[in-house]
Amino acid sequence: MAAFPQPKTNDEACDLITKFVRGYAAAIPQNNFDQAFYKACVCTSATLETDSESAKAVFRLVIPPTFVNSPDPANPTIHGGAIAHWFDSCTSMALLCVKNIWDGSWSGVSRNLNVTYLRPPKEGEVIVIESEVIQSSRNIATIRGVMIRESDGKLLATCQHDKAKPHRPGARIPVKL
Secondary structure, three states: OOOOOOOOOHHHHHHHHHHHHHHHHHHOOOOOOOHHHHHHOEEEEEEOOOOOOOOEEEEEEEOOHHHEOOOOOOOOEEOHHHHHHHHHHHHHHHHHHOOOHHHHOOOOEEEEEEEEEOOOOEOOOEEEEEEEEEEEOOOEEEEEEEEEEOOOOOEEEEEEEEEEOOOOOOOOOOOOO
């Protein structure tokens, strides 16, 4: 497959992220555990890295019932592993906004994902995940993520995600854009 195109505007970056999310959802089995997330996840904005601005991406989703932690309908909180997965995906996609991202290859592999859970999100709530690339170099990157409940602006969780570019000659993005 082809390398990621280098977006030239923030709107192009958001469109590229959206195409990647939709392409990934189409490439994985329909019964895959994360299919509901990719169908619900929408990139609402992206900021390309400049000399004075960090690369950023913002996502919004209505939490689907797939990820509920408890069978108690009165308390449909979301499983912590699902939250970690959402951070993994959303922070990784922010790398598409970095200048000359890793020679056009995809977003690398996780080295470390540290999540701090502050408040439990619940099924049906609208959440916003903001991702900011704090540091990136030729082979590693650090991305910060925050999860906010849209209705009241409460901070639900934070993360720090460290990524590495594996040495894979000729590796290209795993989905069709």
